[in-house]
Amino acid sequence: xxxxxxxxRVGAGxxxxxxxxxxxxxxxxxxxxxxxxxxxxxxxxxxxxxLTRLHNPELGYNPGLVERMRAVLPECxxxxxxxxxxxxxxxxxxxARRIRQEAADLGINDVPCAVVLGDDVAxxxxxxxxxTLLETGDPLETILGRxxxxxxxxxxDAVAAALASGAxxxxxxxxxxxxxxxxxxxxxxxxxxxxxxxxxxxxxxxxLLECAGQVTGGYFADPGKKNVPDPHRLGFPFADVTRGGAVxxxxxxxxxxRIDRMTCTEQLLYEMHDPTAYITPDCVLxxxxxxxxxxxxxxxxxxxxxxxxxxxxxxxxxxYRDGYIGEGQMSYGGPNAAARARLAGxxxxxxLKLRGFxxxxxxxxxxxxxxxxxxxxxxxxxxEVRLRVAARTQDRKAAEAxxxxxxxxxxxxxxxxxxxxxxxxxILAVQSVLxxxxxxxxxxxxxxxx
Amino acid sequence: xTLRVYDIAHGRAGDKGNTANVSxxxxxxxxxxxxxxxxxxxRVMEAFAHLARGPVRRYELxxxxxxxxxxxxxxxxxxxxxxxxDFHGKSLSSLLLAIELPEDExxxxxx
Numbered sequence: 001x002x003x004x005x006x007x008x009r010v011g012a013g014x015x016x017x018x019x020x021x022x023x024x025x026x027x028x029x030x031x032x033x034x035x036x037x038x039x040x041x042x043x044x045x046x047x048x049x050x051l052t053r054l055h056n057p058e059l060g061y062n063p064g065l066v067e068r069m070r071a072v073l074p075e076c077x078x079x080x081x082x083x084x085x086x087x088x089x090x091x092x093x094x095x096a097r098r099i100r101q102e103a104a105d106l107g108i109n110d111v112p113c114a115v116v117l118g119d120d121v122a123x124x125x126x127x128x129x130x131x132t133l134l135e136t137g138d139p140l141e142t143i144l145g146r147x148x149x150x151x152x153x154x155x156x157d158a159v160a161a162a163l164a165s166g167a168x169x170x171x172x173x174x175x176x177x178x179x180x181x182x183x184x185x186x187x188x189x190x191x192x193x194x195x196x197x198x199x200x201x202x203x204x205x206x207x208l209l210e211c212a213g214q215v216t217g218g219y220f221a222d223p224g225k226k227n228v229p230d231p232h233r234l235g236f237p238f239a240d241v242t243r244g245g246a247v248x249x250x251x252x253x254x255x256x257x258r259i260d261r262m263t264c265t266e267q268l269l270y271e272m273h274d275p276t277a278y279i280t281p282d283c284v285l286x287x288x289x290x291x292x293x294x295x296x297x298x299x300x301x302x303x304x305x306x307x308x309x310x311x312x313x314x315x316x317x318x319x320y321r322d323g324y325i326g327e328g329q330m331s332y333g334g335p336n337a338a339a340r341a342r343l344a345g346x347x348x349x350x351x352l353k354l355r356g357f358x359x360x361x362x363x364x365x366x367x368x369x370x371x372x373x374x375x376x377x378x379x380x381x382x383x384e385v386r387l388r389v390a391a392r393t394q395d396r397k398a399a400e401a402x403x404x405x406x407x408x409x410x411x412x413x414x415x416x417x418x419x420x421x422x423x424x425x426x427i428l429a430v431q432s433v434l435x436x437x438x439x440x441x442x443x444x445x446x447x448x449x450x
Numbered sequence: 451x452t453l454r455v456y457d458i459a460h461g462r463a464g465d466k467g468n469t470a471n472v473s474x475x476x477x478x479x480x481x482x483x484x485x486x487x488x489x490x491x492x493r494v495m496e497a498f499a500h501l502a503r504g505p506v507r508r509y510e511l512x513x514x515x516x517x518x519x520x521x522x523x524x525x526x527x528x529x530x531x532x533x534x535x536d537f538h539g540k541s542l543s544s545l546l547l548a549i550e551l552p553e554d555e556x557x558x559x560x561x
């Protein structure tokens with residue numbers, strides 16, 4: 001491909017679906033960015049949205065889509081900043097129509113939206129029950145009857161193809177997180193898939209950007225040890241990437257937070273297993289020799305990323321129904337609080353047994369002692385302890401009974417129980433399969449005035 | 451005085467399915483030497499034994515003075531099915547940083 005420019009600046013507008021939205025606007029207004037990327041799809045989000053789409057075929061995109069677009073779209077259009085987002089979730093076409101509607105409501109007519117299609121491979125998977133689930137080694141067949149969604153993690157090429165339409169907004173379903181960012185680089189800088197050096201640069205940049213604030217001092221502060229200036233107005237990051245693959249990360253001048261070797265190193269290893277083999281649809285990235293060099297205040301050069309050729313398959317996330325989790329909580333405080341919480345937990349366990357409910361797994365936590373790292377017997381007894389009982393079962397009634405029995409502790413349990421909470425949620429579990437590339441056909445649809 | 455990993459390093463935890471990864475990044479050269487020699491996968495497995503079945507793999511990134519630990523079977527079946535309050539195992543970085551290193555071995559490195 002021939003390059004359209006020498007350098008592109010790509011900003012990260014969100015690290016997850018519910019993220020703050022002001023930092024994205026700050027990137028547009030003060031960050032001088034060319035692209036604003038919103039990565040908003042957690043592992044199971046698409047399966048959840050597929051269920052929504054079943055009830056209403058015009059829904060199934062990220063519920064925060066409209067609010068986020070309202071916040072940034074007018075300024076992006078005014079400045080020529082193009083938007084790339086996976087907020088299309090299980091219904092990117094409907095998302096594009098909704099964005100166009102929202103633009104019209106704001107008085108902006110005909111905002112073309114390019115839609116990446118092809119990640120939804122549920123029909124393909126139904127024809128291949130013999131595929132192996134990566135997590136358990138079982139055949140796909142064992143969960144096929146409960147499957148709600150199956151989406152391939154598409155690569156940057158699918159995003160670049162959509163950008164070639166010229167539309168100011170690109171909406172996708174499942175695309176690998178770093179690839180959402182590599183898409184604009186591929187398109188603008190004219191990169192090819194046999195140039196592993198530049199793909200490595202782009203992918204490491206995408207990986208560092210994908211959680212937005214997590215590289216600019218978010219998820220980092222430890223008071224007195226690792227301080228972060230003005231964390232309440234953390235700036236979101238951008239990357240300057242050149243045609244030759246040089247990468248410099250930064251954040252808007254005057255924004256809160258920090259970006260340096262420490263924040264970058266933490267984020268580099270976030271969700272990373274073997275640092276020599278981080279697999280994305282675009283390449284197999286090797287960060288074992290990466291280094292971060294300060295170029296100036298809040299400017300960090302990323303060096304030393306390498307990559308190998310992409311693998312012959314796409315990873316596919318399969319979302320399926322897998323029973324229910326029931327939960328109940330109750331607090332105890334003051335003298336002997338931990339002992340009362342323990343007694344309360346035992347009562348709930350016995351009550352559920354007595355009523356004949358069975359669970360695949362049950363867990364009793366003492367929040368304040370053992371809910372995060374377990375080993376209650378090793379922990380000091382705090383002034384307040386919150387009992388938490390959670391259990392998993394295929395039977396909705398059994399799940400409801402968990403919170404119900406915790407609630408009855410009010411009038412039947414140990415002294416001084418307070419602050420009841422109960423909940424039941426349906427489990428949308430996720431496993432993965434690999435699908436050969438040739439079985440995934442991507443395309444671009446343009447939503448625009450006729 | 452007992453040295454904790456926390457005193458010489460910082461880190462972050464992430465998840466993929468039922469596997470957790472936790473980094474430990476030394477603040478300085480001296481801390482890196484201690485980390486590299488004493489924070490073995492066996493020591494990490496021991497600290498996680500009541501939560502995770504393992505195994506634990508350790509990767510080194512010498513340029514960044516960082517270790518990356520991958521802990522298998524650590525997240526109660528993974529983010530979507532776990533009964534843990536910490537779905538993603540994000541607090542596991544603090545469990546790793548709380549590991550205490552043996553005083554005599556630390557002293558022999560510092561000597």
